[in-house]
Amino acid sequence: MLNGLQDLGAAYLSFMEPMTLLYGLGGAFVGLIMGILPGLSATLAIALLTTVTINLKGNEAILVLICSYVGALYGGSRTAILLNIPGTAANAASCADGFALAQQGQAGRAIGIATSGAVTSTLFGVIFLATLTPLLSDVALQFGAFEFFWLALFGVTLSGSIVGGDPLKGWLMGLLGLFLAQVGEESLYAYDRFTFGSEELAGGLALIPALVGAFGLAEVLMALSDPVERKIHDLTDSVLPRWRDLFRYRWTVMRSGLIGVFTGLLPGVGEDAGSWVSYAAAKAVSKEKDQFGKGSIDGLMAAETGDMSSVPGHLIPVLSLGVPGSAPSAVLMAAMIIHGVQPGPMLMIEHPDFIYQVVAMTTLASIAILLFGLFGVRPMLQVLKVPRDILMPIVFLLCVVGSFAVASRLFDVYVMVAIGIGAYFLRRRGYEMAPLVLGLVLGPLLDKSLRRGLVLSDGSLIPFFTRPIALVLATITIFTFLLYVPAVRRAIGRAASMAGQGLRSLIGRGASE
DSSP, X not given: OHHHHHHHHHHHHHTOSHHHHHHHHHHHHHHHHHHHSTTOOHHHHHHHHHHHTTTSOHHHHHHHHHHHHHHHHHHHHHHHHHTSOOSSGGGGGGHHHHHHHHHTTOHHHHHHHHHHHHHHHHHHHHHHHHHHHHHHHHHHTTOOHHHHHHHHHHHHHGGXXXXXXXXXXXXXXXXXXXXXXXXXXXXXXXXXXSOTTOHHHHTOOOHHHHXXXXXXXXXXXXXXXXXXXXXXXXXXXXXXXXXXXHHHTHHHHHHHHHHHHHHHHSTTOOHHHHHHHHHHHHHHHOSOGGGTTSSOHHHHHHHHHHHHHHHHHHHHHHHHHSOOOSHHHHHHHHHHHHTTOOOSTTHHHHOTTHHHHHHHHHHHHHHHHHHHHHHSHHHHGGGGXXXXXXXXXXXXXXXXXXXXXXXXXXXXXXXXXXXXXXXXXXXXXXXXXXXXXXXXXHHHHHHHHHHHHHHHTTTOSTHHHHSHHHHHHHHHHHHHHHHTSHHHHHHHHHHHHHHHHHHHHHHHHHHHO
């Protein structure tokens, strides 16, 4: 434990340089702008900034990305409060009470509540990030090729629930990502797969152009095809947090912080789940239930606390297991791989100090959003007045430049455009892109682990099911898949109902006797 505290202290000191702090503030600023603009997202912010930071040192680049992640979720509360349009999906629960407060002339107070809840809950989640990640990593060190296969397959299975409400569409996109990950020379024998004689395809599809196309270009096309009319509520009161609100609703902050971290730990459950579950829990125990949806401070505090504390929660399985639980964390994991850090069980061996560096990065991100929340609200809201037909071409230019800058290959730009156009039509049909990225990221690991396992076992599948950890992971993966089958879900529901009736009858019989 003492060594861990020393590593944590060293991580904080390593980020105290002026230029590093400037990178963190810059990442949070860009994330805030992305969050404030309706239709853009934390996922897009991370994807675009990955291209911009490609030549930075790994730690500095990942600092920028984590700060943009936190900043985007925080910035999304602005449009939820002022426009009744969530800046990101995680801010949807903030619309009802935040917008109601704005209509009552308390928009500044609502923003202050969002700021205080976001900062305290992020710092609350950082404590769990620092303590739980090393524990999970120690367990994960026992993984071999057989366990890695099931872990990767479990991640792809989660594509059915990571976004959207249709598991089949999620699985199809996850499988499409797995297929695209197989394009190029395979890792064991350098044999060309799906290249059709193209030397460019022999190198595989680069991850950054794929990310930028799936989220950047597709988002540009979606935004231009569906413009949104906006009317901003003016800020007439102070945006400084009222600390008496934070003290009065301190138990809401604690409860929602725990809920956010717990939902973040669950793979496939996004930041919006932390927000909605926290909101529902606050309403269930509140003495002011009738105020929810009409401008409840308790409700807004719970919603903003629940989604922000889920960010450190999502980072825990990413770092320790290499399994992202949401769309932004999936793209962040891909960015870590690009910058030379492989999240997962081997992280404690290859980069033992990186976990504590991520803790320091997340802390700096929370400080950055506090500074911008206190002093930069009014100027940053001016970006909402920029017409989309001006803003989106700028985003498209960043997509092109970012894709080309990675390897100075025009082919990467073609990949970005092809995937972006395909992603646009798929999104119009209700298919989300996060499962595609999940398949792209986990595809190489699944492929290598399967074939290495078969080599070690002389072609036998038995070790994939007989090794203790592999058996547990196989059981969880198969059970997770079956949960999405309607017949199985109905059977589980009937069994639970019958068990409940039986328990109630036993209790009633005991009481009568």
